[in-house]
Amino acid sequence: MTAVRSQPRSVTAAAAVLIGALLCATAACGSTAPPESAERSGPSTAWQEPASYTYTLTSTTQVLAGTFRVKVQDGRVAEAVGLDEDSRRQVRELPGEVPSIGELLKRLEQARSDDADTAEAEYASDGHPLRISLDWEKNAIDDEALYVISAYEPAAGQGCVQRAGAAVVTV
Template sequence: MTAGRSRTRSVATAALLGALACATAACGSSPSAESAETNEPKSAWEEPASYSYTLTSITQVLAGTFRVQVRHGRAAEVVGLDEDSRRQAQDPPGEVPTIGALLKTLHRARSQDADTAEADYAADGHPVRIFLDWDKNSIDDEALYTISSYEPTPG
């Protein structure tokens, strides 16, 4: 009887060690790193010198929907499409970021270990949504940018 019990314990111990090894390997992979990789564009997108896009921004500093014309890498013309954005569009056009500036902010947030720095990308690689939360315990530091109607334009 002791030989049977010993064999059962050996099999159970081996199974437990195998499950522990699998769990340890799974714990070694970081879900946030995996999700960040999946959200990255499959092809490298390069910001053209001139393009237009619609930006819907929900932040403490910039709120509303804007139609933005970028020329030579700078916001050259900004039109507010709602009450909030019309008021803010009266500020200099440089107050509304280009897509490249939004990507720089995203990369800075990631390098400075923001609690959340996520992006979704279109098939061509340009971002269509960027969500930032520098500190999940802080109020009013979140930013959501939605990019639509993106069109490269001649120089």
């Protein structure tokens, strides 16, 4: 016969809660799964734009085309580095045109308010947008915009928030 020792329920429950919180924090801050595996469509209300972060933007619009590495501090674009010939030229000639993710979401909401023919977004599992597609007039030329967001990283000390239903875990 095997001897079995049982833990008091309160210790076991506390351990389960702690492990759950750590798993949520790890999922929010350190997920190594590629963003494509976490995509979903539809509006995201869970994600709140942090004050400071970095991301890579690939933009195909009439005004802004190319790939940029963007650093946002205090909610504003503090630095934009062009990663290809077109984007380097645009950073030199139009330094204020590279948007934050929050500004891209405002463009999406404006397009929806204006009843654009296309105003769609795909989101990562943490809620930040991965891709925003806009087209105000289906039959018009040169009013389309496609923004692809990758390599998104909140700044250190910003905290990572994982929302699951009504529970919020902040690390």
